[in-house]
Amino acid sequence: MLSFILRRIFQSVLVLLVVGLVAFAMFRFVGDPIDTMLGQERTLEDIDRLREQLGLNKPFFIQYWDFLVRAVQGDLGISYRQGRPVAEIIAERLPATLELALVSGALALFFGIVLGIFTAIRRDGITANLVMSISLIGVSLPTFLIGVLLIYGFGVGIDIRIPFTDMTFNTGGMPTFGRGDTGEIFGWTTGFATWDGIQSIILPAITLGLYQMTLIMRLVRAEMLEVLRADYIRFARARGLGDRAINFRHALKNTMVPVITVTGLQLGSIIAFAIITETVFQWPGVGLLFINAIQFVDIPVMAAYLMLISVMFVAINLIVDLLYVFIDPRLRVS
Amino acid sequence: MNRLMTASLLALATALPAQAETFRWAATTDPQTMDPHAVSSAPVLGFLNNVYEGLVRRGRDMSIEGALAESWEPLPDGAGWRFNLREGVTFHGGEAFTAEDVLFSYQRASSEDSDVASWFSPVSDVVLVDDFTVDILTSSPQPIFPDSIANWMMMDSGWAAENGAERPARDAENYATRNVNGTGAFMLQSRQPDLETVLVPFDGWWGEVEHNVTEAVFTPIQNSATAVAALLAGDIDLIDPVPVQDAARVNDADGVYVLDGIEARVIMLGFAHDHETLLNGDPNIFADVRVRQAVSHAVNVPAILQAIMGGVAEEASQLVSPAMRGYSEALSERPAYDPDLARSLIAEAGAEGANFTLSCPNDRYLNDEAVCQAIVAMLAQVGLNATLDAMPVSNYWPQLREDNFDMYLLGWSPGTFDAEHPIRFLVHTNGERLGTWNFGGYSNPRIDELLPLIQSEIDDSARQAMLDEAAQIIQDDAVYNTMYVQPLLWGVRDGIELTQRPDNFFILRWVTVGAEN
């Protein structure tokens, strides 16, 4: 057991090193930070001096090594664009992304499960089939377009005339960008402290969660259909248990394990697609920070972001693996 | 647009006291630092002009006027300039502004870590005559020196020393990166980099207050569609820029209007003058002046302006726009669009069907990628097969510096608002300090000879004659194919009055917020 954990941790560290190496290799092709750091009246001397100052003239592997050595000590370097420690910047921006990811994850989970159960129980119903088909729109349009359309429809708004009157109703009014007013709750800067902040998260969370919702809904439906055919459910039915009891107490409970596992693994794609949602909504999270960093060739920020993401995913993977071991005793033998 | 219901809902939700005039504006980039000497970029200098001030400043019509200097005059024999400082000026922190601060700001801005040091390359010394008189000595006569230091901002020496910010910070931050102590009309109240920067009026400002803003909030918004949405929804009072294609619609929408003007930036095509071959190994057709001239005739600039620039830009016949000092009146016409002439020039040069790459940034200038695409089509119609390689600007400049191009798109906005500026950077033979943006390697001894003469000529008409000569050479040689002056488009909420300058600086002290109608 212990050796299994150690082996997995060793593998995880290896993964991190490789990700870092790949990321560093990429930076050489993203562009040159010098041009974005100096004004148009710079001389060639200025260029050389700054390159030296930033250590960009060192060989690639030495730059990578320097980065690793400092990262291990908790020093992620200093942002080229803002001149501030990267760790500080990321700490500032992470709450926004986590909040967005959590809210959209929760929305996706709630509606995904509810609609999944509904479509499974009413497998042949017209409404259920309609829900199934419509839900596919969520995975048939690119995220950025859904975001832009939501802003257009509910931020700017479209005038709809109320029938038989001269009054029009505007569908807009939702905040079009940003996090709104934030407040602090127990030292955590959050949008939930104000009504404006809560309003602001709705459209981005829908944009981000739509895809996951469709996924979860289909998963729940498929699992439910399988479980509902299982012998013990037939037995329960034969015993005269009511539909409600069967559907919820027995069937649902057994579909939850795979649903939760998949959702956990999907956290990765939520954080990744947050890059796009944050860009469209000017949501001040780490995804937007990353996009800004790419534009500015802010290498320390890019490196830190990619490492952060990798650490997160490796950790999720590790936890899922370990949970499996605890749940499934057969794996413990090896 | 009838926004009856939402308007009333909004009014209930945000019932503000009448006199608090919060003004919110947005632009694509966040000023990356609050240090006036650390980064010489338009977003930084433009923003900091609201909180810091220089000896001189530019007025609504771009003319130079006194700011912290009340008056100035040239020293005898072109030895430099004398500035008589304004008395009774205080910094936001209460410190008095004196000649000592000018000397300190000179040392700071001309230091190795400064990004604006090039403004002071002709300066040999700064001499304090008394507490309110400063002589800036130059190594040669500098007729336009006061014009070139309009963005040289004054910092308090004591404040900088106290907080360890005596030098600008380039690869790390110091106190001045996020804190401000200027003499300007506005003070920095709070700053969250990339998110929100809040300014409030400075009660002790020496000037006459023309604005009625009590709080100004700046937010960067990168995605232009999001910015337009924010403006239309009433979340923002001003956005810069409005995408060209949206301008007409935004102007028609209720409650907002578009303020348009002409920027100082000229958009042009550059060529590989001194390359042996093209990137594909073929002979370099752009070494032949006829091919370069053919490109000028092949590009239908009026059509580009009509279709891609929304009809708001102006044709450019030379490296600077008519609003700049030293503009050459004699050359006010761009080579006409004439595809037949272009075809025959290309035939003469034997360049029919040549294949080459047009390099283009896709995130630097207004609709840059679309303009390049249109140019590819226009060149195809006269028999030149250009392939478009569009890339983000972070890749673009390194490619140009490494000579990785055949033909490229460039925009140039002269920092001094003078015709000498582009000659110095774009046309002079490529070297350490001069011709640093002359990527194509054009070299003409006469231009190299003219530049120092232009720089030190005090007599205006003699200077203009030399600038005219240089402009003529540049056009005859088709060194660059200048196409148009980029438009400025701001989206503004109704009831807000402000002034737009060709340098695209947003000056808060000219803003008045009126009632929304």
Next chain:
Amino acid sequence: MTDTPDDIPAVSEARAQSRLARAWDSDVGYAFRHSPVAMISAIVTLTLILAAVFAPLIAPHDPFNPATLNLLNGLTAPGVPSAFTGETFLLGTDDQGRDVFSTILYGMRVSLFVGFAAVTFALVLGVTLGLIAAYVGGWTETIIMRIADIQLTFPSILVAMLIFGIAKGITPIEYRDQVAIAVLILAIGLSDWVQFARVVRGATLVEKNKEYVQAARLIGRSPFVIMARHILPNVLSPVLVIATISLALAIIAEATLSFLGVGAPPTEPSLGTLIRIGQTFLFSGNWWILVFPAATLLVLALSVNLLGDWLRDALNPRLR
């Protein structure tokens, strides 16, 4: 190759026919004939694919040939004559004066090509690795499946951005247009192979212990033949389902990547590039530049998805 009846055209044709007929009569065929959704989405998908393949014959203009474009036709509304040239366009033109209808047909070609190629790439890679992992086992299996796990959790668009960034950096400037599409295929395919590998491995682990495989092993068939000839056909139906859904995903992924600036070049746009350009015209009143390409993408992805959905249910014996 030895002479088999398949090589004789008439025979193979007859076989193909009978195979089609057999498919039509099978359980799956029966389900297909009785599902209007499946029929409609199959017809729509097929129509769109044919329209893309025969785009040069259908499209009134060639939007990829810059010499034929007239900037003065730019931003012409659908069905309305251009103010400058008097030409009329069925679905209007974009800012470059490109006919939107033709551009959609050609763009769909690029999108479908990228989609099919990426899925094929992912399928070949995933199926091969999945088979090997399950059949060989041991260290090989551990390594392959660890990579798969990591790949699965690592955000696919980040993987694609990484690959795109590196490939663009190492390609000489004059070839970049040509490699852009190849790199897109590689990037999307590489982020997509894991699902195939996992499913195939799972199925192979079950199949490998069945009697017919053990029999084949006993008569001395090589592992390669066993994998390709005996196991593979039996794990194909889940692979088919994943491939269909992956096709839709790949087309959408291409669109997403082009929003991030790593897509097809603007002079030879895909549907995704068209939508990225079109969304900047949303507030300008030139709605047709966004709406028609977006609607095409939606219909295409939706019908492929519906088809995949139906296929999943139809091929799952437990749900029948």
